[in-house]
């Protein structure tokens with residue numbers, strides 16, 4: 001039997017349940033391609049799944065939603081032209097016809113379907129996009145899930161305009177760092193929060209206007225003063241939620257938009273409904289994105305020649321160390337893995 005190396009999650013609960021092992025080479029059906037993964041990347045989703053904190057977990061499974069590589073095989077002879085192409089993988093499967101929200105059949109590559117933390121992965125042909133020529137394999141692998149989520153949150157849901165003041169929470173995160181890069185390229189004035197001073201300094205170097213540490217006592221006071229000095233915040237991009245979420249309602253200017261796509265810090269403890277309606281705030285949820293969003297995201301990166309921020313590159317066999325870095329929350333940008 002032909003085999004390959006892969007990271008298999010054998011059971012939920014802890015990092016010890018991840019095993020780097022030989023598994024059967026993936027089969028390919030009509031309409032699909034086998035991609036030799038040259039680089040993959042982690043998302044918080046993978047870590048939620050390892051902990052058992054995700055809906056409808058199915059194990060054993062090969063995790064991983066982000067990947068870039070080369071097409072080595074196709075299911076149908078008429079698709080032979082794809083073989084040899086350098087590609088990035090779009091991880092939204094079966095989104096459906098409605099651009100406003102995904103269908104009930106929607107899945108994300110990397111559970112329940114086997115994902116990219118492997119030497120090879122099978123994906124629908126419609127989910128492969130040409131790799132941007134100016135990016136390395138590692139940079140390309142850093143793009144898919146985070147870039148897509150950030151693009152939809154900023155532009156499709158958040159309707160970001162040039163010169164808007166945008167606040168991005170938890171800037172060290174993979175999605176947040178990609179959102180920062182895109183917002184800066186779009187000509188926005190970008191403010192960030194982080195629990196780490198050194199991450200704020202890195203964001204300042206990247207071009208943000210202001211950063212505030214949410215562990216500081218006077219965090220909210222400083223952020224409010226800075227927001228006022230820029231004429232108020234037009235758009236907040238949040239994936240933290242938690243007890244700080246309620247404060248976003250006080251921070252945003254009247255008529256502003258808050259887009260949320262995550263709850264890293266849990267559900268909000270309070271929610272001031274009166275503030276929301278009185279200030280005419282738009283509160284918008286967002287998840288991943290459509291095929292069109294993915295194409296637009298890649299085009300945006302290409303147009304602005306943005307290189308995704310890579311935190312660290314690990315070998316696939318060292319996957320536990322890579323997850324540990326995410327668990328400790330010390331990353332700035334994407335954590336990449338190479339077979």
Ligand SMILES: NC(=O)c1ccc[n+]([C@@H]2O[C@H](COP(=O)([O-])OP(=O)(O)OC[C@H]3O[C@@H](n4cnc5c(N)ncnc54)[C@H](OP(=O)(O)O)[C@@H]3O)[C@@H](O)[C@H]2O)c1
Nearest residue numbers: 044170171172173174175194195239240262264265287288
């Ligand atoms: N709905 C969707 O489609 C979608 C897509 C992608 C991600 N998500 C969700 O979005 C979140 C981020 O994902 P990711 O892959 O970017 O994760 P990640 O790389 O692990 O980043 C998580 C970041 O959260 C920040 N954080 C932690 N506690 C915080 C708090 N109390 N306040 C503000 N920020 C805090 C930290 O930033 P600092 O170190 O700078 O403080 C950390 O770096 C996760 O919850 C994930 O499940 C949802």
